[in-house]
Each structure stands twice: as structure tokens, then as C-alpha cells.
Amino acid sequence: xxxxxxFLVGGGICxxxxxxxxxxxxxPARVLTGYVVTGVVLSAVGWYKPLAELAGAGASVPLxxxxxxxxxxxxxxxxxxxxxxxxxxxxxxxxxxxxxSLVFALLAALLGKSKDQS
Amino acid sequence: xxxxxxxxxxxxxKASPPSPVLKDxxxxFFVGGGICxxxxxxRNFYLMWxxxxxxxxxxxxxxxxxxxxxxxxxxxxxxxxxxxxxxxVPITGFANSVVSPAIEFKAEGWVTGVGxxxxxxxxxxxxxxxxxxxxxGLLYWAxxxx
Numbered sequence: 001x002x003x004x005x006x007f008l009v010g011g012g013i014c015x016x017x018x019x020x021x022x023x024x025x026x027x028p029a030r031v032l033t034g035y036v037v038t039g040v041v042l043s044a045v046g047w048y049k050p051l052a053e054l055a056g057a058g059a060s061v062p063l064x065x066x067x068x069x070x071x072x073x074x075x076x077x078x079x080x081x082x083x084x085x086x087x088x089x090x091x092x093x094x095x096x097x098x099x100x101s102l103v104f105a106l107l108a109a110l111l112g113k114s115k116d117q118s
Numbered sequence: 119x120x121x122x123x124x125x126x127x128x129x130x131x132k133a134s135p136p137s138p139v140l141k142d143x144x145x146x147f148f149v150g151g152g153i154c155x156x157x158x159x160x161r162n163f164y165l166m167w168x169x170x171x172x173x174x175x176x177x178x179x180x181x182x183x184x185x186x187x188x189x190x191x192x193x194x195x196x197x198x199x200x201x202x203x204x205x206x207v208p209i210t211g212f213a214n215s216v217v218s219p220a221i222e223f224k225a226e227g228w229v230t231g232v233g234x235x236x237x238x239x240x241x242x243x244x245x246x247x248x249x250x251x252x253x254x255g256l257l258y259w260a261x262x263x264x
Contacts, residue, residue, distance in 0.1 A: 003158055010154025010208070011147040017203030018146035022139045028206050028215070029239045033246050035207060040250035044257070057157030060174055061181065062150070062207045063243070069174075070247050074255035083259050090251030091244075096175035097182060098244065101213045102236065104186035105220035109232045112190045112221040 006058035009051065013062040032063050039067020069093045142202050149197065149204030157181055157208075178209055185210035189217040215239035 017035065020026050026034070042048040048068045052059040059065050073093020077085030091098070121129070160180050164173035188194040194214050198205040205211050216236045223231035237244075 002162075003155060006158035007151040007155045010157075011151025011204075014146040014150025014204045014207045015143045017150075017207040018143050019139070021203055021206075022142055028211075029242055031203070031206065032212060032215070032239060033242045036243050036247035037250045040247065040254055044254045055154075057161045057177060058151075058154040060161075060177070061154045061157040061209055063209065063212060066209065066212070066243075067247055067250065070251035071254050074251045075258050078255050078259045078262070086252050086255030086259060089255060090248050094247075097178040097209055097212070098240075100179040100182040101186075101216040101240065104183055104213070105217040105236050106232065108186050108190045108217045109220040109224050109228075112224075 002056055005055040009055035009058035010061060011058075013058075013064060017062075035063040036067040036070070039064035040071045041067075043068040043071035066094060066097065069097075145201045146204035146207075149201035150207060151204075153181070153204070153208045153210055181208070181210050182213040185213035186217045189214050190221065212240065212243065 017031055020031055020034075021028075039048065042064065048059065048064070048071075052065065052068060060068070070090040070093060073091075074086055074089035077089025077092065079085070081088075157177050160177045161173050164176045168176065185194060188197075194205065194210070195218070198211075198214070205214070215238065219235040219238050220232050223235040225231065226235075
């Protein structure tokens, strides 16, 4: 059952992104940035958590989930250390994905050859 | 024959191929859903040993790794040509946006080429995401004071 929801919710979130691209001509960078910020907002008003519990990776894998992670992380840090937490909580919670992207990208650059994009 | 812009629009619509939007959306749905399904399988696998938070982080790292490998082989771009947002919106798309310029701009040097170009898309995503979380953290902190 969890798998079905992961597929449906994850697919649905991607369809919304596709509609944005097809109808508004937003560039990929804008779509991704918009998704992360929207994810922070949805998480802040408390709507994203129930979705994440229902759909698991269907909610956490799309970039909305990245925003959710930032919002949850900053709340946890504020609970633990008060005001300074607003400077550490967000990126700290998202550090795994960011660091993995950067490190694997640099390794890929080391190993890979740039080739014709055609 | 004389045409007003509205009639012309209709003629263009008739002459152009059937709307690609539905096809785009089906591709996005099945590929995006499929990537999330793979994520859910990974998450359940990691949940056998770790708590929810760590399992989620490990799932992200694994998906990023798979995206880096398939980007290096040129497969991810091929899939993305059809899947559009289905390959863009998941974290694998974020990873692809970092790995792809890293390889492409190697010729321009490690610092000004690779080092700066990897943030082409990831930069704004991280910057505005961080700002949003900072603002929310401030609000959340203030809410706790009253």
C-alpha cells in the first residue's frame, strides 16, 4: 500500500512540474527553486508532514521534500538551542543530499570525459 | 482571405500536431513515480537497520549516487529528453544538475569551470531554500515566545 502511494504521489508531484514547464515556460532552475521554497512553506503550515507519512519517498524524493527537510530541520534546531538554531537547522538536515551531490559530481568530473551532447 | 488573430490561432492549432502536453504528463508521471517507487524500496530497505531520519538521508544519498553514475554514462539525459519534469523534480534531477556541468565544464578548469558551474542550478535552489528555512525558523522561534 505504501508503495502504491509513493508511486501515485511522487508521480503526481512530477506532473504538476511538467504542467508548469509546458504552460508557463519556467526554466528548470526556476521550477526546482520554486519547489524547494514551496516545500518549506507547505511544511511550515503543517500540510507536508501528513503527506510524507502517507507516501514516504513519494513525498520526500521530489524537491518539495527537500524543502520539507529544511523546515523540519530548522524547527528541531530551534527546539534544541533556541534562536541560533535558525542558522544551522536547515542546511544541517539537508546536508546528506547536498554533500552527496557535490562529492559525486566532483568524482564524476575526475573520471568522466566531456563528450558531445548531441 | 482575411483573418483576424483569433481565426489564425485556430488554424495554427488545427495544423499543429496533437497537444504534446498529455504525452509529457504521462511520461513525467510514470518516470517520476517510478523514481519515487525506487526511493520507497530503498527507504524500506534502510529502515530495517536505521531510524526514519537516517533511512531518509541514506535513501537520498543512494539516489544521488545512482543519478551521478547514470549521468556520467549519458543515460540520465536520454531519459530526461522524454520524461521532462519526471526526471527533473526528484532529487535525482537535482543531482543531475550538479553532476552534468561538473563533467561538461572540466575543460574550463577545476575552480572557475567545475567548481563554480556545479552551482548553476543547485546554487539558487540551496540559497532560496536556506533563506526560506531561516525565515520559517525565525517565525517558529518567535511563535514559541508568545
